[in-house]
Amino acid sequence: MTKTNTKQRIANTTLELFNNQGVPNVSTNHIALELDISPGNLYYHFKSKDALIELLFSAYEQELTTLFENPFEPTSTIEDAWFFLHLGFEIATRYRFVYQDTEYILGKCRTLSPRFRRILHRYFDALLGLLITLSDQHVLQNCAESVLEELALNMLLVASQWISFKQHLSGEVAISPSESDLSQGIYQVLSLLSPYLDVKNQDHLRTLQQAYA
Amino acid sequence: MTKTNTKQRIANTTLELFNNQGVPNVSTNHIALELDISPGNLYYHFKSKDALIELLFSAYEQELTTLFENPFEPTSTIEDAWFFLHLGFEIATRYRFVYQDTEYILGKCRTLSPRFRRILHRYFDALLGLLITLSDQHVLQNCAESVLEELALNMLLVASQWISFKQHLSGEVAISPSESDLSQGIYQVLSLLSPYLDVKNQDHLRTLQQAYA
Structure with missing residues (x-):
């Protein structure tokens, strides 16, 4: 998977979680877990929520x-x-x-x-x-x-x-x-x-x- | 100060903080600090946010x-x-x-x-x-x-x-x-x-x- 793909995939999944679970209830760990990637990999693309x-x-x-x-x-x-x-x-x-x-x-x-x-x-x-x-x-x-x-x-x-x-x-x-x-x-x-x-x-x-x- | 007074005072201050700072941004520690009481005293009256x-x-x-x-x-x-x-x-x-x-x-x-x-x-x-x-x-x-x-x-x-x-x-x-x-x-x-x-x-x-x- 290319970097661009990963970044877009993170964005798409985050949007879905934000919409359905509410922004305050979604942490970066939560997003990494949903995508089945490490928190470090997420952090490489996005420094924070x-x-x-x-x-x-x-x-x-x-x-x-x-x-x-x-x-x-x-x-x-x-x-x-x-x-x-x-x-x-x-x-x-x-x-x-x-x-x-x-x-x-x-x-x-x-x-x-x-x-x-x-x-x-x-x-x-x-x-x-x-x-x-x-x-x-x-x-x-x-x-x-x-x-x-x-x-x-x-x-x-x-x-x-x-x-x-x-x-x-x-x-x-x-x-x-x-x-x-x-x-x-x-x-x-x-x-x-x-x-x-x-x-x-x-x-x-x-x-x-x-x-x- | 009586128990009832403290409880009411906590409720009033919390309402003000919730209205002005947003509920997700206000923690029980934050409320205790604002009232100048210990977190334990707050907990005695309210078990959670x-x-x-x-x-x-x-x-x-x-x-x-x-x-x-x-x-x-x-x-x-x-x-x-x-x-x-x-x-x-x-x-x-x-x-x-x-x-x-x-x-x-x-x-x-x-x-x-x-x-x-x-x-x-x-x-x-x-x-x-x-x-x-x-x-x-x-x-x-x-x-x-x-x-x-x-x-x-x-x-x-x-x-x-x-x-x-x-x-x-x-x-x-x-x-x-x-x-x-x-x-x-x-x-x-x-x-x-x-x-x-x-x-x-x-x-x-x-x-x-x-x-x-």
């Missing part, structure tokens, strides 16, 4: 940045909003330790705090951009700018917390969320827009929900 | 249960909704470690998972009860039952996650939220209802927001 957290956080940051770099077309529809949220939910699911153990990782790795803040602000900007586009096209009706901002903030909160929230609500902790959990989350975010949509777009939203459920 | 988590979780659970036991009058208004949310936000602020380090404490104290789940469901029921009352009085307009359920779920998510979310957004971790942070949170929850209110009640909501900001 912090280094692993930072690597995985960077991967999450990179994927979201790519998502945010594709701005919305001026002709965006409710379906484009669904698709954007879907991609965001997929990334959040893959790196769900970030949302599950936020306080712990920000307390442990101090450099992550401003980076996490920046991600939230860029996510907010992307959502607000989407709402402005939909409002310009009159898909969203009668929305003052302050209303669009309130909406974008609530969308961000629901989108970023849905997976953890759903797990607490169903009493299942640390089980990988299903496709239908994600669809429910996307729908729940889009339901915030529902009262501002005309009947045609409200119906379209319900159809999308049924198609993905 | 888990025992402290469970005591504080029970106090939080008890305060919320008392809040949920007061049902809404059939004549409830937007102002009553504001007051109910205010009391809920005060409790959430006082015990914010529960929301900040949820995964960690549920992973550590396995008996808390079904209790936390029950609290979320009772909170949801209380919010849905409020929405049904407001809908019966036509304060909320044109709301199907499914819409009230979607609304209650989003209200619960925003209400339960607001404090942590606001801290991440402003990049301030572990600083006690201000009165204006709480007011903004309550307003953010009530903004979910805004599109279903008539103009008079929308104005009333804006006035409440300004009065509390």
Whole structure:
């Protein structure tokens, strides 16, 4: 096995353990044991648990940045909003330790705090951009700018917390969320827009929900 | 100092440390040091960190249960909704470690998972009860039952996650939220209802927001 392979294998296994067992409960010894390698071999690739957290956080940051770099077309529809949220939910699911153990990782790795803040602000900007586009096209009706901002903030909160929230609500902790959990989350975010949509777009939203459920 | 006083003093200090430094970062030695008592004295009152988590979780659970036991009058208004949310936000602020380090404490104290789940469901029921009352009085307009359920779920998510979310957004971790942070949170929850209110009640909501900001 090459060095690169080992490093990637360590990262993959760590991500899985972080997501399923919680970051505070996973030690480097624990990771080495899971991979069946010596703690020394792990240490050769990663000097500490912090280094692993930072690597995985960077991967999450990179994927979201790519998502945010594709701005919305001026002709965006409710379906484009669904698709954007879907991609965001997929990334959040893959790196769900970030949302599950936020306080712990920000307390442990101090450099992550401003980076996490920046991600939230860029996510907010992307959502607000989407709402402005939909409002310009009159898909969203009668929305003052302050209303669009309130909406974008609530969308961000629901989108970023849905997976953890759903797990607490169903009493299942640390089980990988299903496709239908994600669809429910996307729908729940889009339901915030529902009262501002005309009947045609409200119906379209319900159809999308049924198609993905 | 009496035994009861010491026990209460330990609980108070632990709550403060949990809220401000994060539960995973606070050890029993850390608590003893902060109180200037010996680890043995702490151990005499609490056999483990888990025992402290469970005591504080029970106090939080008890305060919320008392809040949920007061049902809404059939004549409830937007102002009553504001007051109910205010009391809920005060409790959430006082015990914010529960929301900040949820995964960690549920992973550590396995008996808390079904209790936390029950609290979320009772909170949801209380919010849905409020929405049904407001809908019966036509304060909320044109709301199907499914819409009230979607609304209650989003209200619960925003209400339960607001404090942590606001801290991440402003990049301030572990600083006690201000009165204006709480007011903004309550307003953010009530903004979910805004599109279903008539103009008079929308104005009333804006006035409440300004009065509390």
